[in-house]
Amino acid sequence: MRKAILRWYRNINFRQKVSLVCICAGLFPVLALGIFCYGQIQTLLINREKQAESETVEQAALVLQSRLDTYRNMISNIAWNDNIGQAVSRTYSNNFEMYLTYRDIVDPLFATVPLLNGDVLSETLYTSSNLNPHGDTVQTINEAKKMPWYSTAVHATKPTFYISRENQAAYLSCPIFSAYQKRKNYLSIKLDYNKVYSQLDTLFTHNFGVFLLDGNTVLYAYQDFGRKELMIPDGQIAARLKGDSLRQNYIGIRQELPSEGWSLYLIRPLNTVRNNTWPILLTVLLVVIGCTVMLHLLTHFLSFVIVRPLESLTRNMQSIERNGLFIDLPPSEFGQDEIGVLSRQFHTMVEKLQQLVNEVYKARTEKQEYEIKALQAQINPHFFYNSLSLINSKAILAGQDEISEMAQLLSAFYRTTLNRGNPEISVEDEWENTVSYIKIQEMMHSHSFQFEEKFDPSVSGYKMPNLILQPLVENSIVHGIDHRVVPGRGQLKISAELEDGKIRFVVEDNGCGISPAKLQNILTTESSGYGLQNIQRRIQLYFGKEFGLSFTSTVNEGTTVILRIPTRTALPNVDFFRQEFGNYQRITDP
Structure with missing residues (x-):
C-alpha cells in the first residue's frame, strides 16, 4: 500500500504535488484535533458503557446468588428435618409402616416445596433403607447412582448444584443429616433450568451476551447480537472469555459468585458505543472537507507561479526523450532560485552526456568488439574439427578405439561448446x-x-x-x-x-x-x-x-x-x- 501511494505521488504533476502538500500541511492540525476529540469522546462513551455493564452484572450476580441461596436453604430445611432423618434411618417390617411414612412425613413435606417455589420441578429422596420406592418421591440408593449429580454429591458435605447446559438440566443434591442415620441417603431437587437464569436474558433489550461459567464449564449462555459474526461458537466460549481476543470487538465485565465458585460474564459489542459517535465523526469530516476546499483555492494560484519554470524544464526533457540526446535545446533565461539552478544544471548535463557518448561509449563499444574478434581469432573451429577428424581416422586405422572415441567426444564437446558464438x-x-x-x-x-x-x-x-x-x-x-x-x-x-x-x-x-x-x-x-x-x-x-x-x-x-x-x-x-x-x-x- 505504501509503495502504491508513493508511486501515485511520483506520477502526478508538480502543481498537484504543491497543492497536495499545502493542503496536507493546513489540514493536519484540524485533522489531528478532530481525531483527538473523537478518540476522547469514544473513550468516554466506552468507560460509561463499562460502568453501566459493571453495575448491571453486579446486580444480576446478587439476584442470582440470592436465588441460589433460596434453593439451598429450601433443601437444607428438608435435609435437616428430624422426621425425614428418622424415616430413612429406621427398618420397616411391613408395607403399612411404609405407607404411614409416605402419608405423614414424606408426601406432606415434599408437596409444600413446589407451592412455595415455582422453580422446583420435582423432589426425590434416595435412601439405602428398606423403604420401597414411591413414585418420583422416594427411590433406592441404586437409582441415585445413575443420576449425573451423584459423583459430586457422594463427596459433598453440603448442598451441591449440578448444572448441564447441554441437557438443560439443573439439580440440587444434599446428603440427609440425622442423628439416627446409619446409611447414606440423599435428597435431590430438580429445578427448572430456564427459570433459574430467567433474569439473565433480560439485562438489556438487545445486543448483549451473558455467560455463567464454572471453571471452563459453561453453565449458561445467552447471546442476542444483531450480527451473526459476533456470535461466539459454543466450543470457544470459555477460551475466548478468559483470553484477550474479545477485547477487539466487545466490552466485557466479569463478576464472581464466590459462594459457588462461578463466574458471570456480560459482554456487549463495541459497535453499540461506536454507533453513537457517528454524528461527531460526520461533523469532523465536514469541517475537514470545508478546510480542504478553501486550501485548494488558496494554493491553486501559488502552485501556478512556482510550477511554470518546472514545466519548461519538463518540456525540454520530453523533447530529448522523443528526439534523442543529440538535439539542440532552446535557449532559456535561468533564475537564481533552486529551480533556475536545476534548469541550468540540466542543460550542462545534456552537453556533457553528448560529449561522453561520443568519446567514451563509442570507444568502449569498439574495444569490446576488438576483444571478441581477438578471442574468436584464437579459435579456428574449422582447423580444430579437421584435426580431430584426422586423429580419429588415424586411431581407427591403428585400431586404437579409445583414442578414436576420445577424438569423437572432443569433437562433439567443442562443437556444442563453441556453438558458433551463439549463447x-x-x-x-x-x-x-x-x-x-x-x-x-x-x-x-x-x-x-x-x-x-x-x-x-x-x-x-x-x-x-x-x-x-x-x-x-x-x-x-x-x-x-x-x-x-x-x-x-x-x-x-x-x-x-x-x-x-x-x-x-x-x-x-x-x-x-x-x-x-x-x-x-x-x-x-x-x-x-x-x-x-x-x-x-x-x-x-x-x-x-x-x-x-x-x-x-x-x-x-x-x-x-x-x-x-x-x-x-x-x-x-x-x-x-x-x-x-x-x-x-x-x-x-x-
Whole structure:
C-alpha cells in the first residue's frame, strides 16, 4: 500500500504535488484535533458503557446468588428435618409402616416445596433403607447412582448444584443429616433450568451476551447480537472469555459468585458505543472537507507561479526523450532560485552526456568488439574439427578405439561448446555436450567412477543458455569425486526432466561434500573464472530471481545440485548476453 501511494505521488504533476502538500500541511492540525476529540469522546462513551455493564452484572450476580441461596436453604430445611432423618434411618417390617411414612412425613413435606417455589420441578429422596420406592418421591440408593449429580454429591458435605447446559438440566443434591442415620441417603431437587437464569436474558433489550461459567464449564449462555459474526461458537466460549481476543470487538465485565465458585460474564459489542459517535465523526469530516476546499483555492494560484519554470524544464526533457540526446535545446533565461539552478544544471548535463557518448561509449563499444574478434581469432573451429577428424581416422586405422572415441567426444564437446558464438542452445545439445565431457573424464580417470544419466525427451526442444550444465558436472568431478576419502567407487548421476512446467536438472555425486560454512556462501563467493556465481547470475538475468541453483551437501557423503529453468523456445536478451558473456572462459570454482 505504501509503495502504491508513493508511486501515485511520483506520477502526478508538480502543481498537484504543491497543492497536495499545502493542503496536507493546513489540514493536519484540524485533522489531528478532530481525531483527538473523537478518540476522547469514544473513550468516554466506552468507560460509561463499562460502568453501566459493571453495575448491571453486579446486580444480576446478587439476584442470582440470592436465588441460589433460596434453593439451598429450601433443601437444607428438608435435609435437616428430624422426621425425614428418622424415616430413612429406621427398618420397616411391613408395607403399612411404609405407607404411614409416605402419608405423614414424606408426601406432606415434599408437596409444600413446589407451592412455595415455582422453580422446583420435582423432589426425590434416595435412601439405602428398606423403604420401597414411591413414585418420583422416594427411590433406592441404586437409582441415585445413575443420576449425573451423584459423583459430586457422594463427596459433598453440603448442598451441591449440578448444572448441564447441554441437557438443560439443573439439580440440587444434599446428603440427609440425622442423628439416627446409619446409611447414606440423599435428597435431590430438580429445578427448572430456564427459570433459574430467567433474569439473565433480560439485562438489556438487545445486543448483549451473558455467560455463567464454572471453571471452563459453561453453565449458561445467552447471546442476542444483531450480527451473526459476533456470535461466539459454543466450543470457544470459555477460551475466548478468559483470553484477550474479545477485547477487539466487545466490552466485557466479569463478576464472581464466590459462594459457588462461578463466574458471570456480560459482554456487549463495541459497535453499540461506536454507533453513537457517528454524528461527531460526520461533523469532523465536514469541517475537514470545508478546510480542504478553501486550501485548494488558496494554493491553486501559488502552485501556478512556482510550477511554470518546472514545466519548461519538463518540456525540454520530453523533447530529448522523443528526439534523442543529440538535439539542440532552446535557449532559456535561468533564475537564481533552486529551480533556475536545476534548469541550468540540466542543460550542462545534456552537453556533457553528448560529449561522453561520443568519446567514451563509442570507444568502449569498439574495444569490446576488438576483444571478441581477438578471442574468436584464437579459435579456428574449422582447423580444430579437421584435426580431430584426422586423429580419429588415424586411431581407427591403428585400431586404437579409445583414442578414436576420445577424438569423437572432443569433437562433439567443442562443437556444442563453441556453438558458433551463439549463447543460446537447445537442451538436447547442452545435454550432449555435458555427456561428452563426462565420458572424456571417465577415460581420463581410467573409469574410476560410475556414471548414470536420465534424460526426459520432452525437454529436448527447449532453449537454455550455453555452458550451464557442464560446469556443474565439472565441479562434481574435480572438487567432489576426485577428493573422495571414503572407500568405494565414485558415482555421478545427472538427470533432466519436467517438473511443474519447469525444466529440472539434477547433478548428484558421492564425493567429499561441502562444509556447511562454505555451502552457505557458495553462490556469493567470488571466483577467478567462470564459476557458480556466474552461472547463477546468467540464469537469473535471463529468467528471473525465482530460477537458478540450489545445493544440498553432506561432508564425506556427497553433493546434490539442482538447476531449475523455465520452458522456453527462445531466450530473451540474446544480443545482450552475447556481448556480456561472449568472451568468457570455463574455469571451475576453486
